[in-house]
Amino acid sequence: MGIRNFSQILCFCALISFCFLPITTYGFVKISLKRVDQQHETSFNYIKFARKLGTIEVGKRAEIIYLKNFMNSQFYGEIGIGTPPQKFAVIFDTAISYLWVPSSKCNSSEACQFHPRYDSSHSSTYTKIGSPHEIIYETEAKLNGFLSQDNVEIGDLLVKNQIFFEVTSEDGLTLVHAKFDGVVGLAFPDKSEGNANLIWNTMAEQKLLKKKVFSIWFNTDSEAEFGGEVVFGGVDPNHFKGKHVYVPVTPNQNGIWQIEIGELFIGNQSSGYCQDGCPAVLDSGSPLLSGPAAIVIEINHAIGAKGVKSKECKEIVSHNGEAIYNLLASGVNLDDICSQLSLCLNNGAQHMRKNLKTVQERKNRKELSSVADDLLCSACQKIVNWIQKQMKQRKTKEGVLRYVRKLCFSFPAPQGDVEVPCDNIPLMPNLTLTIGNKPFTFTPQQYVRSTRKHNKMTCRSQFYAVDLPSLPGSWIFGNIFMGVYHSVFDFSKRRVGFAEAVY
Numbered sequence: 001m002g003i004r005n006f007s008q009i010l011c012f013c014a015l016i017s018f019c020f021l022p023i024t025t026y027g028f029v030k031i032s033l034k035r036v037d038q039q040h041e042t043s044f045n046y047i048k049f050a051r052k053l054g055t056i057e058v059g060k061r062a063e064i065i066y067l068k069n070f071m072n073s074q075f076y077g078e079i080g081i082g083t084p085p086q087k088f089a090v091i092f093d094t095a096i097s098y099l100w101v102p103s104s105k106c107n108s109s110e111a112c113q114f115h116p117r118y119d120s121s122h123s124s125t126y127t128k129i130g131s132p133h134e135i136i137y138e139t140e141a142k143l144n145g146f147l148s149q150d151n152v153e154i155g156d157l158l159v160k161n162q163i164f165f166e167v168t169s170e171d172g173l174t175l176v177h178a179k180f181d182g183v184v185g186l187a188f189p190d191k192s193e194g195n196a197n198l199i200w201n202t203m204a205e206q207k208l209l210k211k212k213v214f215s216i217w218f219n220t221d222s223e224a225e226f227g228g229e230v231v232f233g234g235v236d237p238n239h240f241k242g243k244h245v246y247v248p249v250t251p252n253q254n255g256i257w258q259i260e261i262g263e264l265f266i267g268n269q270s271s272g273y274c275q276d277g278c279p280a281v282l283d284s285g286s287p288l289l290s291g292p293a294a295i296v297i298e299i300n301h302a303i304g305a306k307g308v309k310s311k312e313c314k315e316i317v318s319h320n321g322e323a324i325y326n327l328l329a330s331g332v333n334l335d336d337i338c339s340q341l342s343l344c345l346n347n348g349a350q351h352m353r354k355n356l357k358t359v360q361e362r363k364n365r366k367e368l369s370s371v372a373d374d375l376l377c378s379a380c381q382k383i384v385n386w387i388q389k390q391m392k393q394r395k396t397k398e399g400v401l402r403y404v405r406k407l408c409f410s411f412p413a414p415q416g417d418v419e420v421p422c423d424n425i426p427l428m429p430n431l432t433l434t435i436g437n438k439p440f441t442f443t444p445q446q447y448v449r450s451t452r453k454h455n456k457m458t459c460r461s462q463f464y465a466v467d468l469p470s471l472p473g474s475w476i477f478g479n480i481f482m483g484v485y486h487s488v489f490d491f492s493k494r495r496v497g498f499a500e501a502v503y
Helices: 003-010 044-053 173-177 199-205 293-302 311-329 334-340 347-354 359-392 397-407 422-427 479-484
Strands: 019-025 028-034 076-081 086-093 099-102 127-137 141-154 157-171 182-185 213-218 226-232 240-248 258-261 264-266 278-282 289-291 431-435 438-442 448-453 456-461 463-465 475-477 485-490 495-501
Touching: 086 099, 099 141, 127 157, 157 199, 213 479, 240 258, 240 485, 258 431, 264 293, 289 293, 293 359, 293 397, 293 463, 311 334, 311 359, 311 397, 334 359, 359 397, 422 448, 422 456, 479 485, 479 495
Parallel strands: 086 182, 099 157, 278 475, 289 463
Antiparallel strands: 019 028, 028 226, 076 086, 076 141, 099 182, 127 141, 141 157, 213 226, 213 485, 240 495, 258 278, 264 431, 289 475, 431 438, 448 456, 485 495
8 A cells, every 4th residue: 555555544543622723924924832731621712711811812714623532542633625725624634645524425424524624515615526536544434535636725725726635434433533534635746646736836826825835843742722733924933942853755656745764763772773764754644653563662662651562473483592692693684584493484384384294284283374474574674673673782582692682572563552651751761863963862751652541640661662664764753753843845955844843
């Protein structure tokens, strides 16, 4: 399916609601995201009072909605489509290039019954296109529909004749429970989407923007009144300090905001990862800060996370740990070690296993091979990686195997995250990513999320283990990253800039 589909699926992992208060300044529009506690809804009287005091600036067309803070992991605001505008709560997603909302013709899907639907018969500026379209979010959701054209209001900007996707069927329970109605895509078009009419490109063509950029800041302080902002055409200097560090967008076929990052440090010590560069995807629709499983497992171990035991990892270290160490010491290519040990299938191993002695053996092997082989191979590859990096630090064989054996107990839970002892947060190390040869540091208070339920505090690491087959070794920078670092997306120069966020 490609990297974009894997990124798309992440934007449905959690559901959060926000209010956007559009604020217009010459040359750019700022959409403020308002955060409201789950047990509290801001009243109209409060908003009117705040306007009088000047604490909330609102453009002429501003529409204020009152949303809830659900799990502190997604941010969305309001747009209008058509004349008069029909309102929709949408995610502003840098990993998707299209704009979609439910259609009035979506009658058979349960998900559509829980969201407002665009009705072209109620808009005087609607233009029919009718081309069929499909969006697949991996196993989570499948959207079918057709393309249409109408005016779109974003904050105080009126984007005329914008092409968008009317969804006529939505399959997937996540959309039934989602707090958002649709998505405004902010990525580049990929080849599969043809001549997509990007919203930010339409803004630029209609000379609505002073600069061909948009910027994003998410306020991850769950107690704050406002949840962040999206700025089209500029940046808000109130929410960053210093200068942005800019890096080029890596050319890719998927139309994503992909960059290259450098070395990862755990505390003051190099992890050995990404010294030669790793790909990273900027995904504002995702609540995650995710990386390859091998790296995240080491992070879990370093911060004392309560992971789960991997039976495959433990058995491989016990039975093949020394052999892996010796093969690496003798200069065998690390990509060949697991297949030499018959833990990953190559042509020779496949031939050997196809020639098991009995029909029953072949049947049993076929039934077990898919899952078991994947788990064994994946665990072996991680172990080879870990042993190689430990050997570079000139540790003894016993010390290397002892360390790797401990990592077998730090695997992430099936849902991807891990719990950490809340009392240990002050003792946990900082984690630093290198971008543009500059350090970008996350403190424990920033990469651990604390929640209280029934008078019990629970703390969970926000580093998720996600291996993307279409982009090996890649990271995904979602809401958490853009909460710590104000992000500027420059589509004229195809670059991305980051600066320390200010709340």
